[in-house]
């Protein structure tokens with residue numbers, strides 16, 4: 001049922017850095033037995049640069065333009081799971097493409113959970129600030145009303161990844177049955 005809801009569409013994960021778009025997305029793809037693709041990884045593959053290097057060399061606007069081109073192309077082939085970078089759904093053009101051509105899932109998490117995850121690595125250029133936790137909190141305030149436009153919301157809490165992934169699959173199946181979709185405990 002969950003797989004059938006997609007048809008030829010991509011299941012597109014959106015949400016803040018550390019929400020688990022890449023980790024949970026990969027598990028959901030396994031559960032649905034469809035391919036997994038991550039737009040951040042694809043950007044790094046085609047540019048042969050890391051995301052921090054891209055930000056450093058060309059700046060955020062150029063990164064966003066490349067991200068838009070990559071996601072537009074990735075949305076053309078489906079079904080598969082497409083995990084996006086945290087800022088992708090904030091861009092009007094990208095969001096419209098995702099809402100029209102994909103089925104979107106917002107992995108929603110609270111600040112403490114996100115911070116515990118992202119503070120382990122310093123690979124996120126937007127968090128290279130004097131107070132990265134505050135930056136993350138500001139991004140949360142700004143972005144959550146926009147992420148809420150996604151088709152589904154799944155609560156990405158401090159719980160086993162397989163459980164969050166299973167809840168995503170169940171939310172998808174519920175969508176197929178036309179029932180309410182937000183598994184927030």
Ligand SMILES: Nc1ncnc2c1ncn2[C@@H]1O[C@H](COP(=O)(O)OP(=O)(O)OP(=O)(O)O)[C@@H](O)[C@H]1O
Pocket residue numbers: 015016017018019020021022023024040083084085086117118124156157158159160161164
């Ligand atoms: N439910 C979970 N339990 C424990 N660790 C988790 C869970 N979900 C994600 N993580 C871990 O948190 C870290 C961040 O997850 P991930 O890279 O998937 O986030 P993301 O949403 O893709 O972030 P970004 O936007 O920066 O790409 C990873 O180390 C991942 O393994």
Ligand SMILES: O=C(O)C1=C[C@@H](O)[C@@H](O)[C@H](O)C1
Pocket residue numbers: 016017040051084085086087088123124125126
């Ligand atoms: O939240 C964001 O704007 C970003 C998240 C990452 O996935 C990367 O796409 C990049 O670091 C920007």
Ligand SMILES: [Mg+2]
Pocket residue numbers: 021022023038040083084085
């Ligand atoms: Mg990711």
